[in-house]
Amino acid sequence: MQPFLYTSQPARVIFGAGKMAQLGQEIEALGARRALVLCTPQQRDSAQKVMRLLGDRAAGIFDQAVMHVPIESAREAREAARRLDADCAVAIGGGSTTGLGKAIALDSGLPIIAIPTTYAGSEMTPIYGITEAGVKKTGRDMRVLPRTVIYDPELTLGLPVALSATSGINAIAHAAEGLYSADGNPVMALMAEEGIRALGQALPAIVRDPRGLAGRADALYGAWLCGTVLGHVGMALHHKLCHTLGGSFNLPHAETHTIVLPHALAYNGRAAPDAMRRIARALGGTDAAQAVYDLARALGAPLALRDIGLRQQDLDRTLDIALQNQYPNPRPLEREALRRLLQNAFDGTRPSPD
Ligand SMILES: NC(=O)C1=CN([C@@H]2O[C@H](COP(=O)(O)OP(=O)(O)OC[C@H]3O[C@@H](n4cnc5c(N)ncnc54)[C@H](OP(=O)(O)O)[C@@H]3O)[C@@H](O)[C@H]2O)C=CC1
Ligand SMILES: O=C(O)/C=C\C(=O)CC(=O)O
Numbered sequence: 554m555q556p557f558l559y560t561s562q563p564a565r566v567i568f569g570a571g572k573m574a575q576l577g578q579e580i581e582a583l584g585a586r587r588a589l590v591l592c593t594p595q596q597r598d599s600a601q602k603v604m605r606l607l608g609d610r611a612a613g614i615f616d617q618a619v620m621h622v623p624i625e626s627a628r629e630a631r632e633a634a635r636r637l638d639a640d641c642a643v644a645i646g647g648g649s650t651t652g653l654g655k656a657i658a659l660d661s662g663l664p665i666i667a668i669p670t671t672y673a674g675s676e677m678t679p680i681y682g683i684t685e686a687g688v689k690k691t692g693r694d695m696r697v698l699p700r701t702v703i704y705d706p707e708l709t710l711g712l713p714v715a716l717s718a719t720s721g722i723n724a725i726a727h728a729a730e731g732l733y734s735a736d737g738n739p740v741m742a743l744m745a746e747e748g749i750r751a752l753g754q755a756l757p758a759i760v761r762d763p764r765g766l767a768g769r770a771d772a773l774y775g776a777w778l779c780g781t782v783l784g785h786v787g788m789a790l791h792h793k794l795c796h797t798l799g800g801s802f803n804l805p806h807a808e809t810h811t812i813v814l815p816h817a818l819a820y821n822g823r824a825a826p827d828a829m830r831r832i833a834r835a836l837g838g839t840d841a842a843q844a845v846y847d848l849a850r851a852l853g854a855p856l857a858l859r860d861i862g863l864r865q866q867d868l869d870r871t872l873d874i875a876l877q878n879q880y881p882n883p884r885p886l887e888r889e890a891l892r893r894l895l896q897n898a899f900d901g902t903r904p905s906p907d
Pocket of ligand 1 (some may be wrong): 593620622676681709710807
């Protein structure tokens, strides 16, 4: 056993079909009276359901959540919370909506209740991200960690299959990098392996039967575990590449994670053999990178960065940016090998160790 440091973060998690009905009690338990409900414009119906559930504890809806939290929408949401005299916020939706809640909490300390409807995992982390003048800045602050999380698989039944697949692999990426994190620990390793296992079984089940509650519940369970890993330990090369591709080239978040992950694992393979063994075992394969690639392919997910909007001429700039402010990584970052990694991800070829 290697030496480690383990610090746990407070979490109150309510999990189960129909558990959204418990929201009012949870707001009361926080000692709050007026909840601002956050959503994207497209998820307004869900927000209205929340309003009905809250009755006179509902302060209003702010429905302008946008991916990567532009500072303008953060400011508007903070102003809405003040104007409506909200003393808590309920974020119902994916990582974009949770991220908006975090932007309010960062400014005001308002407690957030998260009701996630994707597998991104932001609800379990003290990590926030805000985009200003085209640059996304992220940081950690315990004020933004949601105070209560309600995982209700019924709310994910309508998440399109394609998004379910890529969002699920986004979650797997947190756990995979958690297994070789510079500040990893045995508790997070247990959660990571179990999270990957749960998602590895749930995602094909969702593709077979998108409205099957059992597969949806297993996927949310995996997302919870993987999100917890992201919240507790640092990430590495894979997340750095994805943040570069998302932040500087506006590539879609979950799809980018899905395409890059097998290649990042192939790059790190020899430097992190125990993590790779655990990832492969969780997916029922013999090689971590190949198993993730095969899973993505079987789910019908995109496999090539060129298919989601990147151009060949963007690869060198991606590399230049990704090599700045490096995250700790088990294998040193080698420019030529990383350029080959990016080319493979761009072309969608099977990952190869380098
Ligand atoms: N801080 C952290 O710890 C983390 C932050 N993030 C951040 O979160 C964002 C990505 O999160 P992600 O969840 O992938 O993205 P979004 O929240 O943007 O959701 C992705 C897609 O899922 C759709 N969707 C969500 N819920 C439903 C539903 N119930 N039914 C149908 N469609 C639904 C959304 O549709 P629509 O837009 O129509 O609502 C959207 O098109 C990024 O900005 C990322 O950086 C991600 C992980 C961790
Ligand atoms: O960029 C953020 O908002 C913070 C973390 C993540 O997005 C994690 C991820 O890349 O999935």
